[in-house]
Amino acid sequence: MTLLVVGSVALDSIFTPFGETADAIGGSAVYFSVAGSLLTKVQVVGVVGEDYPTEELEKLADRGIDWSGVERAKGESFRWKGKYSYDLQSRETLETRLGVFAAFQPKLPPRFQSAKYLFLGNIDPELQLGVLDQVTAPKLIVCDTMNYWIQSKKDELLTLLKRVDLLMVNDSEARELSGDWNIHRAARWILTQGPKRVVIKQGEHGALLMEPGRTFYVPAWPLEEVFDPTGAGDAFAGGFMAYLARRGEVTSERLRQAMVYGSAMGAFAVAGFGVRGFDGVTTADVQRRVARFSDLTHVSQAEQI
Amino acid sequence: MTLLVVGSVALDSIFTPFGETADAIGGSAVYFSVAGSLLTKVQVVGVVGEDYPTEELEKLADRGIDWSGVERAKGESFRWKGKYSYDLQSRETLETRLGVFAAFQPKLPPRFQSAKYLFLGNIDPELQLGVLDQVTAPKLIVCDTMNYWIQSKKDELLTLLKRVDLLMVNDSEARELSGDWNIHRAARWILTQGPKRVVIKQGEHGALLMEPGRTFYVPAWPLEEVFDPTGAGDAFAGGFMAYLARRGEVTSERLRQAMVYGSAMGAFAVAGFGVRGFDGVTTADVQRRVARFSDLTHVSQAEQI
Numbered sequence: 113m114t115l116l117v118v119g120s121v122a123l124d125s126i127f128t129p130f131g132e133t134a135d136a137i138g139g140s141a142v143y144f145s146v147a148g149s150l151l152t153k154v155q156v157v158g159v160v161g162e163d164y165p166t167e168e169l170e171k172l173a174d175r176g177i178d179w180s181g182v183e184r185a186k187g188e189s190f191r192w193k194g195k196y197s198y199d200l201q202s203r204e205t206l207e208t209r210l211g212v213f214a215a216f217q218p219k220l221p222p223r224f225q226s227a228k229y230l231f232l233g234n235i236d237p238e239l240q241l242g243v244l245d246q247v248t249a250p251k252l253i254v255c256d257t258m259n260y261w262i263q264s265k266k267d268e269l270l271t272l273l274k275r276v277d278l279l280m281v282n283d284s285e286a287r288e289l290s291g292d293w294n295i296h297r298a299a300r301w302i303l304t305q306g307p308k309r310v311v312i313k314q315g316e317h318g319a320l321l322m323e324p325g326r327t328f329y330v331p332a333w334p335l336e337e338v339f340d341p342t343g344a345g346d347a348f349a350g351g352f353m354a355y356l357a358r359r360g361e362v363t364s365e366r367l368r369q370a371m372v373y374g375s376a377m378g379a380f381a382v383a384g385f386g387v388r389g390f391d392g393v394t395t396a397d398v399q400r401r402v403a404r405f406s407d408l409t410h411v412s413q414a415e416q417i
Numbered sequence: 418m419t420l421l422v423v424g425s426v427a428l429d430s431i432f433t434p435f436g437e438t439a440d441a442i443g444g445s446a447v448y449f450s451v452a453g454s455l456l457t458k459v460q461v462v463g464v465v466g467e468d469y470p471t472e473e474l475e476k477l478a479d480r481g482i483d484w485s486g487v488e489r490a491k492g493e494s495f496r497w498k499g500k501y502s503y504d505l506q507s508r509e510t511l512e513t514r515l516g517v518f519a520a521f522q523p524k525l526p527p528r529f530q531s532a533k534y535l536f537l538g539n540i541d542p543e544l545q546l547g548v549l550d551q552v553t554a555p556k557l558i559v560c561d562t563m564n565y566w567i568q569s570k571k572d573e574l575l576t577l578l579k580r581v582d583l584l585m586v587n588d589s590e591a592r593e594l595s596g597d598w599n600i601h602r603a604a605r606w607i608l609t610q611g612p613k614r615v616v617i618k619q620g621e622h623g624a625l626l627m628e629p630g631r632t633f634y635v636p637a638w639p640l641e642e643v644f645d646p647t648g649a650g651d652a653f654a655g656g657f658m659a660y661l662a663r664r665g666e667v668t669s670e671r672l673r674q675a676m677v678y679g680s681a682m683g684a685f686a687v688a689g690f691g692v693r694g695f696d697g698v699t700t701a702d703v704q705r706r707v708a709r710f711s712d713l714t715h716v717s718q719a720e721q722i
Contacts, residue, residue, distance in 0.1 A: 201598075293504040294642075314622070318634075326712065328713065328716070331634040334601045335601065337599075368717075369716055369717070372719070373719075402719065403718065408634055409635075411670070411676070411677060413711055414707065417664075417704070
């Protein structure tokens with residue numbers, strides 16, 4: 113089934129202990145769609161400035177990503193510049209220039225409006241609500257957010273939550289949104305706000321899916337080499353959503369499988385700078401990694417003692 | 418089979434956002450044995466001062482813990498005083514008074530020397546080596562250590578590692594010992610130093626077991642209420658070792674099951690101050706929790722897509 117993502121299309125300048133990039137393509141919609149395209153077709157809605165190297169996006173179109181919902185506006189593209197600590201455990205934002213993203217008003221092309229699987233990337237909750245009004249019969253609505261919106265537009269965010277099926281955030285966002293430092297209480301609180309499910313991403317510690325009365329953990333893939341954590345969460349979301357869209361059903365078991373696909377995609381993302389971690393990665397590679405996840409957590413039930 | 422632990426028997430004063438205790442019984446050997454006693458008989462070797470409330474240990478003896486290897490020496494007992502941050506994520510040591518622990522020379526009573534399962538709690542590596550010389554035919558030797566010994570007695574620690582089967586440490590200890598911040602590389606490095614297996618405890622993020630070519634993750638039990646993290650790692654070790662001792666075999670599958678028992682015990686430990694988290698906990702309670710772990714990570718293998 114069709115998968116639609118609305119989010120940022122950016123130019124990232126990233127400094128890590130292993131090197132740096134300047135004005136590399138990035139943004140949540142880019143990471144999401146590159147990961148997702150390994151499993152299904154992805155439609156993207158976003159905005160770029162006149163300076164965006166659209167030939168880079170066109171190269172990605174070979175992966176089956178439909179960029180026709182990305183408008184080109186007058187002005188500069190959204191730029192983010194960040195620097196990671198020596199152990200990649202923390203990062204500092206050196207600069208954020210919104211450019212054309214500041215006036216972004218997502219408009220879905222007519223053929224995108226029937227999308228069944230919708231991912232609302234981390235943008236202003238009011239814009240996320242505006243996108244919801246444009247889709248006709250979604251089967252699964254998942255949204256992301258960030259601390260900036262939790263602080264500045266909490267009411268709008270809570271209004272949005274009443275209309276989404278699943279919130280996908282990282283641990284610090286879950287804590288800030290709920291006002292509770294205990295991640296399990298935070299997740300349970302989120303379930304009282306509208307979403308029937310919540311996914312909390314915890315970076316190298318994996319991710320958890322909470323449904324009413326049931327919690328699932330997927331570990332991160334054990335990586336000995338991590339080059340650039342940027343985009344790992346968006347790639348996780350892309351793998352998660354694309355798997356569900358491909359299967360065309362949203363059951364507890366499919367959601368758990370989708371968590372594994374998400375974790376696999378996150379690990380590909382961090383193995384290279386920007387989206388380079390996906391260079392040469394095939395659907396078969398994803399399958400192989402997913403298959404190997406089961407040994408990471410499998411334990412036969414001990415007999416009674 | 419017999420399980421022997423050599424470690425600290427202390428009096429802890431603990432401050433958390435939820436309350437405080439003064440001079441409560443604690444120490445690695447106490448947490449280890451209380452957890453382990455839910456699964457098998459545990460023999461303890463340690464030292465206490467004249468001021469130790471041995472009636473507290475005698476109460477624990479009802480659990481089948483053999484305290485006859487704990488000698489009473491002239492002087493004060495080992496005391497630790499610590500304070501946790503509001504979110505329990507970090508702690509500060511306010512005071513450490515070694516007391517009789519400073520001159521501790523572990524001596525195994527004759528009937529302890531045939532122990533098959535041996536846990537060397539976090540004490541001076543030279544003393545840990547001395548204990549190894551007193552056991553006649555151990556089947557599994559597991560040791561713990563801490564940053565203090567990694568910094569001050571690294572050579573002795575590396576000598577010890579050549580003689581142990583499994584090193585069990587937390588993530589910061591694994592990083593410091595290996596000199597590598599990547600936890601998977603750190604674990605692999607440890608496997609080159611002697612132990613055939615390594616367990617790295619990661620607190621609320623669970624624990625990993627690395628064997629050559631194979632890694633296993635167990636999550637922490639999702640707790641909405643944590644009162645006192647003190648002793649969680651030692652309780653994990655107690656559950657892990659006691660399960661293996663009870664089964665009497667050390668296979669990859671038994672080790673994975675032991676990780677689940679360890680994680681279950683860690684969760685009981687943090688649910689109350691000191692060892693109070695184990696008050697009223699029965700072997701059946703442990704079994705029930707262990708049985709529920711499988712749903713936390715279980716996912717059926719997705720068909721090929």
